[in-house]
Amino acid sequence: MSELILLQANPSSPADWVLFWGHFHPLIVHMPIGFLLIAGLLEIDRLTRRNSVSPHTITLILFWSAVSATLACLFGYMLSLGGGYEEETLSSHKWEGIGVAVFAWLAWSVKSENLGRIFPFAQLLYLPALGVSLVLLLAAGHLGGNLTHGDDYLTQYMPETMRTLAGVPPKQKEVKFEPITDVNQAMVYQQIVNPILHSRCVQCHNAGKSKAGLRLDSPEMIKKGYEDGPVLVAGKSTASELVKVCLLPEDDEHHMPPKGKNQLKESDIALLTWWIDQGAPFDKKVSDLKVNDAIRPVLASLGGGGPVENGGVQVASGPAPDSPVLTMKVPAADSKIVDELKKLNLLVLPLSKEQNQLEVSAVNAHTFNDAQAAELPKLSNQIVWLKLGDTEISDAALGQVAKLKNLQKLHLEETNVTDVGLKQLKGLANLEYLNLYGTAITDAGLTELAGMKNLRTVYLWQTKVTEEGIARLKTAMPKLEVIGGISEQAVADFVKVGESKASEPKK
Template sequence: MRYWKNIIYNIVFAGNCLLFFLLLVEDRLVMPLWLQVVGRMHPLVLHFPVVLLLMVVVWEIAYRKRFQLSETEDETGSTLLLLAAAFTNLAALMGLMLSLEPGYEGDAILWHKWGGFFLSILSLLWYAVKHPVRRSRSLFVVMCSLTIGALILTAHQGATITHGEDFLLAPISTKEEEITVSLQEAMVYDHVIEPILEKKCISCHNTSKAKGELIMETRSALFRGGKNGILWDTTAKKFGLMMQRLHLPLEEKKHMPPKGKPQLTPEELSILYHWIKAGADTTGRLIALHPSDSLYILASSSFSEGGDELFTFEPASPDLINDLNDHYRVISPIAKGSPALQIDFYTSANYQPDQLEELKQIQDKVVSLNLSKMPVTDPDLQFIASFNSLRNLNISFTGVTDSGMAALNGLTSLRHLSLAGTKVSGEGIRKLSGLSSLQKIYTWGTKLSPDDLIALRKQMPGVKFETGFEGDTILMPLNPPIIENQESIIVDAVPLKLKHFMKGAEIRYTLDGSEPDSILSPVYKPGILLQNTLVVKTRAYKKGWATSATNLRYFYHSRITPDATVLINRPDSLYRGNGVKTLFDEVKGDMNFRSGKWLGFKSKPLELRLSFKNPTLVSSFTVSTLVDTRSYIMPPASVELWGGNKENDLKRLGIIKPPQPQTDSAAGNVGYIFRFEPMLLKYMKLIARPVPRLPSWHKGKGERSWVFADEIFIE
């Protein structure tokens, strides 16, 4: 037994030496795929050292007062200690391998790694000096305290990585009181969108655990996107990556959130959809949206317009509320524990007048009633006037007219009234001048004339009239045109396909890499043929709108195939694809640089030599590359092209020094095109040098960058 214990002890000692060395050089480590599998077993193995270390402490305390242990007791305690040391070291090594995968960074990862290393060293040290520890009370207390303390702190950081900040101590921590805001104060992003992200997304996409290199804790990080690009695009199918992943079947690997995690509700999905569709604004107030806006209708029901008002009437029976609730009439308290109720009606096709009559049993407890887009008419207002506690009434886009307005004078507590999209005019609103409690009326889309509005503001000085957005002097930007062409590699001449969803928008474009403008650049018309390597840049213009951003796309065409090709420097072992053949297989890589369609170079430049059996007329040479700043893949520091008819006497045909990014951006394909006067060439050489030091703004500042290439095109 002692023989095997010595072997295990020496293995664990060597394992700790290896662990310390790997921690010192981890920024230079690249894990092969089979070791990544081993690393992903960390969550499985980590429970063993936790249990074993706790068993060791309990065992040693139980036998603390006995100075002379039996041989069996001594062997049991020693075996527990050695097993704890072995499994702690194994779990720490696996955890280090797992942390090298993309998405694990931040202070929590750092503390968790070094905490695991400390526990591994401590458990082995305890085994080595177990007998002196048993004889000394002070040593025993120190060893137990260090073990328990380090175990709790390390486990806490692990829980933070997996489940989010303060997961372990949350039940006993003093929680900040949740701030409740009224509808008037609610911000679209801060109080509607961000809470959804915090509950359903940020546990996997934070600075400590950024799955897919996506961080959602801040607005800037959210808009930057992850390794697969930006999260949304209003010109893309289903509005981009985020909505596509959210709507995948739950069993799909790429469905978000992953199976087993809390899923988004249909209401939350709709809120995100309408927020993205409307432009993903992060600064606007919810109240600034029109009452008929889908996002407003979905989100406003979560906020009370009554502020901190205290209601003293008795609450309705829960059984009664359940009986009255159905799919198209939702009754809920305005706040947790409040007796005041808000009622929302949905789907006009299913609305029946008796649904309103059925509310008579709770009419004195209703403070908010939303009948927007329901077939409500003037006679219904007579019954609505009996809701004597009503503070907020939304009858937008209903059939009410001036004739029915007088009935609302019975609502002596009414504060907010939405009449948007109705046939009500100034005459009808004047009938409400006796309502001293009225604070705001929404009149967008009504028959209220400018003169009526001026008169009403004088007659009802305590009422704010919301007339909607008046954007006569504000120019909203157009979305960029859509480039519909599917293939990037041109075999035969193909028509350029551009479109824009805005009717009347003018699309202008360039094919020479210059930025389109509204004067010199040609207007797009069907029939433009693409038949050479080029970059298409396009913008949209329309009177009364700001110019769109530029949309660009590279198209590649190759007429010449070299007879011999050789890479002077081998690609990195993880990104070798199919060797030099990868550059001439006419298969474009996507944004996933691990797909096997890219060649990656870091320590040495991409240096390619090629030759033709006979001198060949060449006028264009293009190398297609990837830029993904978050993955340390930058534009090359320089790209040089050489050519000639003697292998050892080549002349430089051109050099490109691409501008370097000033901040993180979404991944994208960039082609570097050399054009020159047609010349006969037998030998050519391409050199693309990686940036030697990443800039100061980059998380890997000072490190060497990568260069990735997927195709070469010669014309």
């Protein structure tokens, strides 16, 4: 119930002081909720148990409930002037909120006997007025939650049996994105851009909630833009609002996502920038677009799977396709164990129809953690590709990963693993590909890799390794391809290249 009153937005831009006070609405709105609920509970207690409750106490509570409900209406109106709310829901929310204030004032007038002096039978209106105000309070609170969080906020996790009894439509299937096994063949929008938008932007820009008139849940809606015009300009990322608002300081009121929400990572912004500069295509593969030196490492961190050529420039290389672990005979995986992993939102995919080797990916399970990693060794024979990038795992999980004796490819990018965890991987004799992008690995951790004879490729962008450490590793393992050479500052400079040119977004 973080929102109670939001009135229809005025087309003209409101003054800053109006929006300032409007932002107090979420604070004020909880006061009438508390006051009215207390008044209702005291009256129920008085009627059912015949307890003596001072009429003055209830009158005082009702007075402040009416005052705070009125203030919530006022501040809600100011907040709504900023726009970005679904009109029909906003209208219903408005009148329900006004009803709360009106019936709260009516209940107070009767309880205080002010109205009784004018109308002899006014006392008969007291309980109905209080009851109606409570019902409207719940209804308005529900719609306020819908306006803020989306129309399925309360029912999003409702069990199917309860949905059937309540007449709520079946739960929509969670959006699943096809994992990237070969970055060169990845569909740029569907497999790279769309997952970024869904994880950071679609919560506030969807069919049920389209702030600023913008929806980012489909190519058609993205092309349509928002209330002030196009959200992207194909070929010009620095002129595209989609990028400009992400580059604004986080304290800026126009920065997106808003402060307090999950922010886009620098690599996310880099990918969006590259996509727009390449014309913002919705039906192209990575191999169809030009890959520059700045975006190459970011793309490569998304997945390997074989040499990827783009404009004559190698983008990434993964394990050799003729690796022995990909052709060896292993027993079929237990379907019950596979189902257990899928319940953790992990993708479990066969590498081929002929073999039983599996890829397990946490692309849709960013909350995957050390405790859940204990389920992985149950498929120690079958798992050969494991993608745990951008999850909550740490060194503790690598003790379980070390039990996957046939593991050939391992993604640990942007996790909390350290040098300590790498020590546990020394026994993975078949490991050929290791992605450590964006981790806290140092030169000390690289020494742990020296004994892994089959390791062919390791990614080290945005780690704490030094050029000297990389040189020592290459000396120890001449055939190892060590891909690093781009610092965190280099990526930051790339994604912010247009920030000085970006004009302030329209209000």
